Amino acid sequence: MAVRIYALAKELDVDSKDLVDICTRAGVTGKGSALASLNEDEVVKVKEYLRGGSGGGPATATAPASSSGPAPMRRPGSDARENKLRTIQAPKAGRSALRREPGDTGESRPLDIIPTEDETPAVEETTPVEVANDPVPEAPAPTSDVADEAANAAAVVEAAEAAEAAEAAEAAKAEADENRKAELAQPGPLARMMGGGRGATGKMPVIGGNQGSSNQGEGAAKKRPGETARPRPVVKLAAIPAQTQRREDPRAKAKDDTPTQKPDMKLPADVLGVSKGGAKPLAQQLKRAERTLEAAKLKEKEEAESKGRGRRGATPGQGDGAPMLGGREQRQLTRNRASGKGGMRPRRMLGRRRKTGVNTAAPRKDRVSVQLPCTVKELSEAAGVPAVSILRILMEEGVMTNINAVMDPELTELVAADLGVDIDFVDAQTLEDQLLATIDEIEDPEESLKPRAPVVTFLGHVDHGKTSLLDKLIGIEVAKGEEGGITQHIRAYQMENDGRPISFVDTPGHEAFTEMRARGAGVTDIVVLVVAADDGVMPQTEEAIAHAKASGAPIIVALNKIDLPGVDPLRVLQDLAANDLLPSEWGGDIEVVKTSAMTGEGLDTLRETILTVAELNEYKANPDRPAIGACLESQQDADRGVVTKVLVQNGTLRVGDIVVCGDGYGKIKAMTNPLQPSQRLQEAGPSVPVNLIGLNRAPSAGERLYVLEDIAQAREIADTRAVQERADFLGSTGFQAATLENLFDRLDGVNEVQTLNLILRADVRGSIEALEKELTKLEHPEVRLRILQKSVGGVTEGDVVLADASEAVIIAFNVVPDDKARAKADQLGVEIRRYGIIYKVADDLKLALEGMLKPEQREVELGRVLVQMVFKISRVGAIAGCRVLQGVVERNARARVIRENTVIGDYAIDTLRREKDDAKEVREGYECGIKLAGFNDVKEADLLEVYKVEEVSRSFDD
Numbered sequence: 001m002a003v004r005i006y007a008l009a010k011e012l013d014v015d016s017k018d019l020v021d022i023c024t025r026a027g028v029t030g031k032g033s034a035l036a037s038l039n040e041d042e043v044v045k046v047k048e049y050l051r052g053g054s055g056g057g058p059a060t061a062t063a064p065a066s067s068s069g070p071a072p073m074r075r076p077g078s079d080a081r082e083n084k085l086r087t088i089q090a091p092k093a094g095r096s097a098l099r100r101e102p103g104d105t106g107e108s109r110p111l112d113i114i115p116t117e118d119e120t121p122a123v124e125e126t127t128p129v130e131v132a133n134d135p136v137p138e139a140p141a142p143t144s145d146v147a148d149e150a151a152n153a154a155a156v157v158e159a160a161e162a163a164e165a166a167e168a169a170e171a172a173k174a175e176a177d178e179n180r181k182a183e184l185a186q187p188g189p190l191a192r193m194m195g196g197g198r199g200a201t202g203k204m205p206v207i208g209g210n211q212g213s214s215n216q217g218e219g220a221a222k223k224r225p226g227e228t229a230r231p232r233p234v235v236k237l238a239a240i241p242a243q244t245q246r247r248e249d250p251r252a253k254a255k256d257d258t259p260t261q262k263p264d265m266k267l268p269a270d271v272l273g274v275s276k277g278g279a280k281p282l283a284q285q286l287k288r289a290e291r292t293l294e295a296a297k298l299k300e301k302e303e304a305e306s307k308g309r310g311r312r313g314a315t316p317g318q319g320d321g322a323p324m325l326g327g328r329e330q331r332q333l334t335r336n337r338a339s340g341k342g343g344m345r346p347r348r349m350l351g352r353r354r355k356t357g358v359n360t361a362a363p364r365k366d367r368v369s370v371q372l373p374c375t376v377k378e379l380s381e382a383a384g385v386p387a388v389s390i391l392r393i394l395m396e397e398g399v400m401t402n403i404n405a406v407m408d409p410e411l412t413e414l415v416a417a418d419l420g421v422d423i424d425f426v427d428a429q430t431l432e433d434q435l436l437a438t439i440d441e442i443e444d445p446e447e448s449l450k451p452r453a454p455v456v457t458f459l460g461h462v463d464h465g466k467t468s469l470l471d472k473l474i475g476i477e478v479a480k481g482e483e484g485g486i487t488q489h490i491r492a493y494q495m496e497n498d499g500r501p502i503s504f505v506d507t508p509g510h511e512a513f514t515e516m517r518a519r520g521a522g523v524t525d526i527v528v529l530v531v532a533a534d535d536g537v538m539p540q541t542e543e544a545i546a547h548a549k550a551s552g553a554p555i556i557v558a559l560n561k562i563d564l565p566g567v568d569p570l571r572v573l574q575d576l577a578a579n580d581l582l583p584s585e586w587g588g589d590i591e592v593v594k595t596s597a598m599t600g601e602g603l604d605t606l607r608e609t610i611l612t613v614a615e616l617n618e619y620k621a622n623p624d625r626p627a628i629g630a631c632l633e634s635q636q637d638a639d640r641g642v643v644t645k646v647l648v649q650n651g652t653l654r655v656g657d658i659v660v661c662g663d664g665y666g667k668i669k670a671m672t673n674p675l676q677p678s679q680r681l682q683e684a685g686p687s688v689p690v691n692l693i694g695l696n697r698a699p700s701a702g703e704r705l706y707v708l709e710d711i712a713q714a715r716e717i718a719d720t721r722a723v724q725e726r727a728d729f730l731g732s733t734g735f736q737a738a739t740l741e742n743l744f745d746r747l748d749g750v751n752e753v754q755t756l757n758l759i760l761r762a763d764v765r766g767s768i769e770a771l772e773k774e775l776t777k778l779e780h781p782e783v784r785l786r787i788l789q790k791s792v793g794g795v796t797e798g799d800v801v802l803a804d805a806s807e808a809v810i811i812a813f814n815v816v817p818d819d820k821a822r823a824k825a826d827q828l829g830v831e832i833r834r835y836g837i838i839y840k841v842a843d844d845l846k847l848a849l850e851g852m853l854k855p856e857q858r859e860v861e862l863g864r865v866l867v868q869m870v871f872k873i874s875r876v877g878a879i880a881g882c883r884v885l886q887g888v889v890e891r892n893a894r895a896r897v898i899r900e901n902t903v904i905g906d907y908a909i910d911t912l913r914r915e916k917d918d919a920k921e922v923r924e925g926y927e928c929g930i931k932l933a934g935f936n937d938v939k940e941a942d943l944l945e946v947y948k949v950e951e952v953s954r955s956f957d958d
């Protein structure tokens with residue numbers, strides 16, 4: 001039986017990507033990804049290959065561990081064996097700078113031929129390679145089953161004991177470096193598996209693993225107790241080059257199945273410590289070396305812990321290979337120095353860190369994925385960093401908080417950067433994501449696909465005859481019954497033409513069509529673009545063309561109203577061609593059918609053209625699967641509850657099915673034919689529009705409908721969406737938390753926007769959406785509409801109470817208030833405005849908003865007056881005897897006093913007299929007496945510029 005690579009990887013506990021690699025190496029080619037399948041032979045081959053690794057077969061040859069040199073380099077039993085493999089990214093500068101090796105303790109490590117960081121900076125810092133996540137970036141674990149390595153190891157042991165020929169050790173070390181670099185550049189399968197700790201099964205070669213090391217890596221060189229200060233050992237590694245070559249020898253792979261442990265390299269008896277051959281002394285040696293190294297490692301670890309070397313998050317499993325937070329300290333130090341905070345702080349921090357001790361959290365990671373919003377605790381767990389470290393960073397940024405605090409994306413990124421962790425934000429995986437995505441991904445086998453009716457949508461400019469044409473085609477009369485003659489509802493019908501069905505969808509406008517597409521419901525197969533012959537291509541036609549093109553559906557043009565006298569079809573064809581719709585009669589690929597919804601002319605041709613296009617495109621679906629559909633419209637019916645118009649797109653929808661659609665869910669109680677609502681249907685196949693009853697909430701047009709098995713799942717998905725929708729709605733209506741900033745704004749009177757609150761009630765969701773769309777066009781910086789509530793159904797008492805509390809107006813679109821609501825509205829003086837046409841609502845609300853605009857104050861120049869003489873009258877003040885030079889002076893006007901070409905004041909005219917009588921106005925050429933309010937210093941030859949301020953009401957169009 002075929003097995004997927006990822007399944008086999010799981011079985012073998014190997015990374016699936018690595019297994020793909022291993023397949024290639026094992027001679028199983030053509031397996032490009034983890035999804036590829038392996039037949040039984042191939043599985044056997046791969047397993048053989050892996051097993052062969054223990055016998056010095058191809059796996060051995062490619063195992064980088066074998067190239068790392070003598071076995072003693074490995075610390076048998078190292079905790080890091082349990083760690084997963086990881087990809088080493090180029091470390092961040094701050095971190096790598098402070099990385100240390102355990103060997104840095106100053107202790108001599110007699111057997112250490114591990115390249116230190118200094119020795120292999122290029123590989124460590126720049127090459128992304130996979131290595132076991134060992135605490136010490138030492139050479140990868142040896143393939144303990146590789147006999148020649150064991151021999152090397154033994155040689156090393158003996159050499160250590162002999163403590164001779166230090167130059168040889170140096171040479172070996174250099175060689176090992178070379179091998180290690182080569183190995184890092186091209187990791188082999190065994191090296192990758194090392195991290196998985198496979199040794200326990202005994203099937204897989206265990207290299208450097210706890211268990212495996214005991215039986216295979218034994219004899220590795222080790223220090224005898226008390227020998228730590230001994231000089232570096234002599235390493236006899238003369239055979240290594242040959243071994244490297246042998247690794248690449250394909251013939252060696254053929255020996256895969258020989259699980260021999262026998263070293264190929266000949267070692268002198270004194271090195272092996274045997275007189276007459278045999279593995280026992282070698283095993284003992286390795287065991288001893290193992291123990292010594294273990295002891296040394298433990299000691300190092302204890303020292304590291306007790307000294308608290310400024311390392312944060314170092315866990316036993318994570319060890320020294322993990323990125324050091326010292327990098328952050330360094331950055332902080334630099335930052336603090338730059339900001340002049342002084343040098344004490346880092347020291348304090350180091351001190352604190354010492355107290356913190358060893359982090360017992362999850363292993364620290366270089367790259368983490370978190371869901372937003374992310375809490376401190378979640379980031380801490382994801383990154384394997386103590387929460388207190390994150391809190392400390394936040395504190396340094398001036399954010400005092402606790403571990404349950406939610407961080408915004410910027411703050412999360414900032415903290416992650418400070419921690420030296422790369423962060424990815426992922427969307428929360430909801431049940432919806434998991435479940436519905438799976439349904440969407442189900443591919444129908446070719447043989448299950450059956451022909452289905454084409455779904456045809458009529459688009460075009462308003463009043464060009466879309467509804468009339470459809471009515472005529474189907475033989476009903478919807479157009480006549482429409483309020484205002486405007487289509488406000490989506491309709492969908494299916495009709496038969498010589499046994500060949502066509503499903504028609506009539507939308508209120510191309511916006512609804514596009515919105516449905518935007519929601520993922522590309523329901524349309526064919527677009528019929530209706531263009532009135534008398535009007536030609538209008539702006540909305542152009543928009544419809546753009547929308548139709550964007551949908552990718554084939555376009556048929558219905559050149560309608562061809563019956564009207566004096567129409568010029570040629571001009572329309574030219575317009576169409578100018579819009580990239582070249583008619584077929586002109587050599588293009590757009591079928592243009594001349595029609596008349598009045599006389600019925602051309603309707604047969606239109607029908608035939610639709611069916612021909614459908615045949616050419618071979619629309620198919622699988623009727624034998626659970627249905628997927630799209631909601632075209634839904635409404636709250638007083639008797640039947642929520643009635644949802646659905647177009648089944650694939651599968652078959654049946655009464656009794658559990659469905660979820662938008663934020664509505666439920667069990668289908670009944671289905672009816674939209675053309676004949678009294679006709680009940682038990683099932684509806686692909687391309688069939690139905691009205692279904694049974695959802696708890698009315699979903700929006702364009703929402704996908706899915707059939708699920710479990711009502712609880714459907715409920716969870718629908719409720720999650722409803723909560724999300726509510727949150728989005730609240731966000732969009734401008735409910736915002738008080739902040740200091742907006743508080744100051746309010747105190748300053750800045751952004752003082754007059755708001756008209758609305759409660760929308762409509763017969764169908766589509767109407768609400770259309771209303772909202774219209775209302776968004778009423779934008780003005782000084783006034784705005786805020787929809788407090790929008791729902792399908794009649795006006796309730798609750799709506800009235802809410803409207804009263806929030807000084808809102810209720811818009812009832814095609815619905816009426818119930819008796820209680822009506823009484824309450826009368827009692828509270830709440831206005832309920834009833835409408836049947838969307839544009840009327842928009843017009844009225846526009847007027848209302850314009851009325852809320854502050855009137856504009858405009859200055860109107862009236863005239864100029866010269867002061868000829870000044871009369872000072874006690875208890876009255878100065879009266880200016882003037883002549884009107886130009887225009888007129890009015891009593892309630894104002895005057896700017898101009899003296900020597902300078903405006904010295906602006907005053908209201910208090911008194912205006914003509915001779916001895918009060919005058920309302922004095923015209924040009926006449927003399928008059930003027931007293932200015934609050935100004936008695938008027939002088940001869942002053943000029944008075946008389947004006948008045950008028951308030952002009954404003955409109956949105958100003």
Ligand SMILES: Nc1nc2c(ncn2[C@@H]2O[C@H](COP(=O)(O)OP(=O)(O)OP(=O)(O)O)[C@@H](O)[C@H]2O)c(=O)[nH]1
Pocket residue numbers: 460461462463464465466467468469479485486487488508560561562563564595596597598599
């Ligand atoms: N003479 C003539 N009048 C037509 C024809 N088709 C439609 N009309 C008239 O044009 C007007 C608009 O027709 P509708 O079918 O409502 O147009 P529509 O494109 O659906 O309009 P909306 O629903 O507002 O988008 C109606 O008065 C129809 O009687 C036609 O072929 N010839």
